Amino acid sequence: MRESEIIDLFLKHLRKQGDLPLGDDAGAIRLGDEWLVATNDMLVRKTDVPDILTPEQVGFKVVTMNVSDVAAMGAKPVGFLFSLGVPGDVDGAYLEGIAEGIGKALEFYDIPVLSADTNEADDLVIDGIVLGMTKKPLTRSGAKPGDLVCVTGDIGRALAGLLVWKRGVEVPERIRKSLYEKFLSPKARVREGMALSGVASAAIDISDGLSKELHLLAKMSGVRIEITSARLPIREEVANVVRALSLDPVKVGLFSGEEFELVFTVPSERVSDLNFDFTVIGRVEKGTGVYIDGTPLPRGGWEHLVPHDSYETF
């Protein structure tokens, strides 16, 4: 069964949802004058984890990918839970590395662990859960015509790093370090997410690539999004490495996954309220779809660009 079929099958039977409809980065329920947001994301070693990641990086990432979803809701992370599926013949040192990585991430993000569970399983499986609190949840559905479209940090390094690793490309150490930092040890934008609550009109984190996230934002907000390729924050080292591989840096920036940057829309008069670095990459308009430099942006174009290097085919 395909993932979308499984999701449809469950949605059919799960009619009772939270105080926000399913479909955002995290679920939410109202508790008095605050909102509790909650998200979970399971990592299966065999299918989700490139061999190059150390166990510490795997543990850190399980926390980061869930914290990022809470950050995209404009919430402060307040608790972490996890369940482990562990094969009988697991390497103790690998497992301890994962424990260290989770521990370091919880210190980095300043979150307590609330509950843990361990089980025997064929695969090494880690399900991470993060809870957060916010006065005003940020959804994917609030973008309004006239809003600016913005992104934190830079994009493309995660995929450029993956390409360098998979294709065995020789690059100067300084460049490899820059790419691998984002490919192997991405961080969630917690401070930025909290600052966006009450200011941004919509937000989403980059899990599956900027292109796909923009399409989701446009669809869920019922708007058209127009972006300008020249404005995309793509670092010079990404552009150089990608061009050397005869690929287009803009496409790599648009389809690079697990960046954990935040994409958000904000009314232009509120932009000056934001006290962190970000880049304006476009504008929200009336209509539907996503356009780049005036032409439609393919949603899942990645497969056709570099068929054997996508995040789905690890």
Next chain:
Amino acid sequence: MRESEIIDLFLKHLRKQGDLPLGDDAGAIRLGDEWLVATNDMLVRKTDVPDILTPEQVGFKVVTMNVSDVAAMGAKPVGFLFSLGVPGDVDGAYLEGIAEGIGKALEFYDIPVLSADTNEADDLVIDGIVLGMTKKPLTRSGAKPGDLVCVTGDIGRALAGLLVWKRGVEVPERIRKSLYEKFLSPKARVREGMALSGVASAAIDISDGLSKELHLLAKMSGVRIEITSARLPIREEVANVVRALSLDPVKVGLFSGEEFELVFTVPSERVSDLNFDFTVIGRVEKGTGVYIDGTPLPRGGWEHLVPHDSYETF
């Protein structure tokens, strides 16, 4: 690696815990004048699920086992999350049965689903997470000398049902129905748990058998627990079936797992505040350990009684 070794390994690296130390049915953090409790429990089909369970029963149980932990904390369940690991060749009808079971349980317990995640994995794995709220969390560590030791409902039917199934025992339909109700479709004691908050001094749910849970309560509260075998709420059909197998009904009652009844301690003057059915089975005293009819109760005695029928060896 053994489960206890894995847990020790993680505890070593996870120093930052919630507002209650780890070791209770669920973790907890204080939010203003209320407490958020959170628990997770992963179910691996191959190792945790007897073949006799229908997929609906499996789905229902994933919710129940987590709701029960929240109930044992005296909290009202407010949200459910789950992650699925799904083999590529999964039977769609089986998966739909699980979805139906989860859906029915969420309606039964009146809980919304907040978030879900699905992944490819070798095993069918379901990680369930339940969040709850309470003004006053019930822990395992508050039992005081002089308190009464009580249990909701009855004990032993789950294990008696398992024995009947595994040994192919012929029993009248009425009796099979009574045993299988608890073996296949146990329910969590939500109303009772909420009523115990602020009244009981300590509580725990029966996951691994009354004996083990009493030992945990005694250890975490720093007290001795004395119970009387004649007071244990063991139904006549359990006693009859178990005696026919040349086993001791009291031992079956003490070691029957996944009952999801609540064991609690309560000051005798507060007993009249409890408006639900329960049985007083003993008393809290100064000292350590658990005693039955004046002699020490073995903690993990089950393995020696019926070696091939324990819940660990499904």
